[in-house]
Amino acid sequence: MLFSLLTHKKVNALSIDLSARAISNLFTQKQNNFYSKASIKNPSYYIKSRPLTSLADQNSLSSTAQAFCFKDIEAKWVERWNYSSRKNANAILSTHHNIQKKNSERSLDSTKNTFFYVLSMFPYPSGDLHMGHVRVYTISDSIARYHHLTGKNVIHPMGWDAFGLPAENAAIDNDVSPNEWTKKNIQTMKSQLKTMLVDVDWEREISTCDPEFYKWTQYIFLQLWKSGLIYQKNASVNWDPVDMTVLANEQVDKNGNSWRSGAKVEKKKLKQWFLKISDFSEELLQDLDKLELWPENVKQMQRNWIGKSVGVEFDFSVKTLDKNLTLSVFTSRPDTIFGVSYIAISTEHYLVDKKYLPSDKAESIIDFSKSLSKNSDKNINSKIGIETGLFASHPLDPKKKIPVFIANYVLADYGSGAVMGVPAHDSRDFDFANANGITDFISDSGKSELFCEKGVLKKIPANDIFGGLSSDDAAKRILEICKISGLGRVKTQYKLKDWLVSRQRYWGTPIPFVYCSSCGPTPVAESDLPVKLPVDVSLSKRGGSILNSLEKWKNTKCPSCGNHAVRETDTMDTFVDSSWYYFRFLDNLNNKLPFDPVKINSLMPVDIYIGGIEHSILHLLYSRFITKALQTSSTLKYNSSVLNEVKKGLDNPLSIENTVEPFKRLLTQGMVHGITFKDPETERYLKPNELEYTNESEIPWIKSSKKKPLISYEKMSKSKFNGVDPRSVIAEYGADVARLYILFKAPPQDVLEYDTKSIVGMQRWVAKLFRIVSMVEIKFKPIKDYKILSDRDQWTAQQKETYLLTQKSIKLATDVFENSFTFNTLIASLITLSNNISLLPTVTNPHLDLHISETYALNSLLVMLSPIAPSVSEELFERLHLNNNTYLKTIFAYSWPKLDKSGLVSDKAVCVVQINGKVKFKLEMYSVLFNNETELKEIVLNSELAQRYFIDKNTGKHVPIKKTIIVSKRHLINFIV
Template sequence: MSEKYNHRVIEPKWQSYWKDNNSFNSKIDPKKKKYYILEMFPYPSGRIHMGHVRNYTLGDVIARYKRAQGYNVMHPMGWDAFGLPAENAAIENNISPKKWTYQNIETMKDQLKKMGLSIDWSREVATCDELYYKQQQKLFLRFFRNELIYKKESLVNWDPAEGTVLANEQVIEGRGWRSGAEVEQKKLSQWFFKITKFAENLLESLETMNKWPDKVRTMQKNWIGKSVGCEIDFEIISKNKSFDKSKIRIFTTRPDTIFGATFCALSPYHPVAEALMETDDKISDDIKEMRSQKVNEETIAKNEKIGIKTDLYIKHPFLENKLLPVYIANFILMDYGSGAIYGCPAHDQRDLDFANKYDLEVIQVIKQSDGTLFDNKNALVGNGNLINSKFLNGMSIDEAKNEVIKKLEDHKQGNKKINYRLRDWGISRQRYWGCPIPIMYREDGAVIEVPEDQLPLKLPEEIDFNIPGNPLDNHPTWKYTKCPETGMSAIRETDTLDTFVDSAWYFLRFCSPTNNLEPFNSNEIKYWMPVDQYVGGVEHAILHLLYSRFFTKALDIKEVDEPFESLFTQGMVCHTTFKNTSGEWVYPEDVNSIKDKLIQISTGENVQKGLIESMSKSKKNIVDPESIINTYGADPARWFMLSDSPPEKDINWSESGINGAWKICQKIWMIVEKNKNYINSDTYYEDADWSENAFQLNRCIHQNLDEITRSIEKFQMNVAIAKVYEMVNAISKFKPLDKNDELALGNSIKILIRAIEPMIPHLAEECWSLTNNHNSLSVVPWPKVVEKFLETSSVTVVIQINGKRRGELIVDKNTQEKEVMKKIKDIKNINDALSGKNIIKSIYIPNKILNIVLK
């Protein structure tokens, strides 16, 4: 009786083997083709979750498969280790962010290792490591000198009770999550990366990035949001003589509607609005009230349009006596265009709603070519020709746009303008646990770089989170310093860098992770970059990926322009949620099903099944990967993650799923154990005198091998898994009757073992050790599909009548239509259907289908 497969012994055995033999370490080898596979590095939150298991299993399949294909594979791993949760933990558990982070890294590294990933751990980096952020500070200074970084005023969520800036997620219904105080929008002077300088470049390259999902490319395209329009300067008419602003510059994508303009709307943050606040208390209060609202595109689009009437008017550029009233409006974004628009109610729904609300004039200037008439409720946004527009009358929209721009440019009142929705990337964070910005402000007002030989500018370790505000700002010995050149006193920049900066270049760092002289080495990146395959969650579709693209371009390194050749975004791992009668979330393992009822084990309360949602701590619908790995093993966990659902879709965790994965692993082991005498041979005769059974087995194995190979290439791991099942089923059914049968069986099993290694490597290695080949599978090449086994002499042709399947016929390959026609007379129901009818025509696809059209 053969032994059961014991993952508790086998998995650690191979993990140490791989480690001891440096099986997955990588170095430059000019003779070999490289393959750089990268999964998005994790935030060290404490423990790995199922999302990590899925992400890294997926990448590992590719890594192991490509290695078997003969590539020189680099598969590194690191830690996105700066960030807010470490500070929260510091406050809640009184532990330093550094200690907390490094502890988490240790725990999670152990957990990842238990998954059996083929990672080159010698390349590990952590962004909170001085070695790493020293180089990042150098990059900052490089960007600073290249004028890709500048400072400007920008709004933040300000919690007045705590004296801190809040992240959006920390603002709950307009209040600070911890203090409950009403959050204000406060202006702070902050650092920005000039990503907009690269807007066109980032947009253009998208066109050629055809190994990225269309979805992500579309999202980025919309994010960059290129629009062509014009800027127009309007003269301000004010009764208040002391009002010192004379012009408002508006941006519009519809200059053709200039004669339909009936009002002007400004953002509450517009300089003119600021100036008005100083002239009038009432207006000042109203604007402040408007500013307290959250302004993102979603709320702006959904909320009611509100305007504050001002005393100001602007002069129409082409109509001598036409004055447009100026409003401050809550639907105008300061960051987009110029923060000011003119409203043309007849041809823009938002403007129409606004005009109707404030009883403003509406002038139709485009006659719709589909004949739609204006009803004062629905703006006319279709195509048409200009009316009521003086010199534009009769023109098409495009002609009118060009004509208006030309006139404005002639009169120096405006100009054509390409505008991007993309805004510059604000990188200042008023937080402790991030990369310090190597800048100081001297007492005479000069902005001074920290000299490179003094880098890294380290984070101070003795800090106090009990004082409200940013710990760096509260840290006197760190904050106050001297200018290195003049010796004048200076204050350090106390903001730290957005953690998206850390992750915007880590893929370059992996190429030379321990280099203390430079961020990356040009020989190394020349060989390894770009990343051939990047795998991660779709939630990073825009920011992280766009920032990484920007960084790579902005660094202006000739070796690489775009960082990620191919991108794959995997789906989330979901689980049913449970709530007890008190309305509290309940852990799945705390739920027992008794008859038809769900009972909470710990309290005995009834439990309601909720929606299936992505696993999250707050909803308690989590399953701990480590306990799964301990109970079932890493291989079944990996198998489950790959089977059933396509990787880009969300999956539902299920107990029966993991159990099924465990069963197939056991089954494969039993098959190999039982037949170990047959796999102990190197012989492979393609031309042996196979029995019919053996030939069919060979055929099935190679057909499925072909499909497994193609499926992995296409990331269809679920399909690859299905084909492995077919191999297993065919092998377990096969009963060898002679030597050749045994040979066929042995070879089939060896192909099976080789093919499952990317998915379930421990089991595969253990099985392989039973063959006469004592190499680890990590150096064994992928098997070749033997075409001979795929060829057949006969094929099945489907017979259709009027497009409906009526039967099938087995014929020799490449049989002519005439022959098939003759033979179908023998099939009774087809013959019946044909009798008494006229054949109008027939369509014959050789070896596939014959369709007969009858009348």
């Protein structure tokens, strides 16, 4: 930010002067409010930008070179890059890299055999690109272009997450087929992506609704079924009454609402398909620790979702009508076993049955239990239960009879569906006991205290041998004794449940199974895949799978016995498609397998995966699971490690540890928020035409009331009138400026507060770059021998300063692309560098030639800018190199500038200033100045500190200097007056 431009406090007078001038010249606070951190939070920042000309007028450069014509420039370079024949381009570029390597010293070590896989989460083809898309694809494109410049073979594909409910619902609303609607949207979005200058390898394009893709989703489904990782179960499932389909646990939020429709989720008993993700709970948990390049918050969310707890399972004996049953109960606090006041079972527990319950109460208990389960989400915060009339005996104190309750807070599928209630040591149990008249934990004096920490067991008759022990010691002894009696054992429990993948909707991958009356559920033969989704259907109403009514499609023959069979009419959760799509990008034309495992070995994992944090659990957990589950398949098992040491592209990648993970590094990007105006009285959202701007520097007024609106930044939404259409932004400012702005406004992980005014700042800066280039393009000569850069002894202070700034930028920019991704700091650093260049006498004076340090700075600046602002960098670079017969036709054929660490060392010394042999003050300056007596004297005498000693206070005249003695080795200057 601006403050980074002011870091030269301790350097010599010359460089302070330079930065000060640079700032006043272009980036005064007043003009460029978008630089100030404070102003982002402060609504008064809302200042109308000044026109471009006022900037140009102030600039020391020619003001005739005005704004650049970005439309022509973009069109020219998009054509030059030639998206359609990327393979060709890659071949040309790699040849250029070889030429480059021979000709130049600055190439990085050859890494061109190394692959780098950059992936952004593929979009749902809604038909409209929004600002969130612009943000994520700008990030991934910039990263991809950077790695290309470092000489790697970059894989940067794009595809479409094309199945799903929105297409189905939109198709119903617009009376078109989901297939048509989706295909049209894909075309639209594809062209919109191109206007953003996103350089994607379209030859790798995939779409999940394409039979050539979902054939392999079905194939994978069958492989996992063969591995025993897929099963059907009659279960109580989450039912979305609006979208008329079941949902996975991950798709229901903490308030019990559907992730998509927002409807209150109901419970329904259905026979459904499940993926056994629970088999991988421990692996999914353990391997999170190996994902060193993932954000900690995402890993923690996954840990919590997997929810591992280690404890003890106790067996309580329950006497029912005619027999004794064993009720197994898990607890993570076995030391509290003597505090059990009740046992709570879920509404779906097997004991909730007429044959076990006391006959006089059975019916009413079952009715009550049903009503509890139906309203489970409404009662989520209240602890409701009913006594069953059954009693359990305590495993360590058999005389104690413990009442069994049915309780709404016990989950049927967590553990055994039964928990022990210890009101004295658990707040949830405490609430339940108080709400349901359980009182045995209350002391004689009427006190009911809650103590949830670990402590020391009180001695009571029942726990004779454990009294006095600490919680941990008591837990160990209790477990030992239970092991001997067989009434308890160590148990590890996970909250993670199997993944329900059946959906009662049409627009999804058909599940490749048929039902035969003699063979039961039977898999479709692999040779008969894909089970095609009929596309010529008319959808008239929401809900229910239309496949059920398509008799011709539905009725088929059993692959096993040949008799009549009926197809499965449910389709797969679209998260199944997206859990493996990144493999297909690497081998999208394979018609024998989803992918060739040998090919995958050398290309996986994805080096950097970019997407929204909202996918922390759903998509990212499913993908990790599928990657691991594929290892159980004989045809798809591959051998890839997530660890960094694996060099991609080698014939035999060295796998250090057999850890398979799909994404080595994860970069989560924040949302884009829009400026939002509300009426201060009613809090109603205001439309733009309800506001007026009376003064350019002030916030708007509400037209009708003349009051100031409430201003905030909120998630963009039609109902808040705060959306920004990326198409209009690109049309107004050009894609390069839009990309620069998006990356400059906030680090990727943060929320980006979109502000149409401050984008002008970026436009100005790009215009300035054009002015710089226009000043020097005629005299620009490319560097033939980079070795000269290491011989800097004779350079002037200013040349050294330029070189130092260039190296600082290279260091920062490289680190940004490799590690930090704080593109805002990178852009700020390039601005500093360009400010320095713009003030060089050799730039402003047409009669002076550029020094090699300056040529190098300008070249490096453009190469470092090119991943972010590709078309303007190309254009500027070409203007400089047009007369150069070795010009390679594209900036992307050149190499990322190599850091010269020796150039980072500032060649400065402290100069000791004496008058008549006595030290008066000290100044920091370049050592090289000690070789030039005239220049050194001039700088010292003109310094601020010198004014005190060399001006006669009485006369105001300069004190005459009789003699000057310079001791270069000691950096000393002595004036005799």
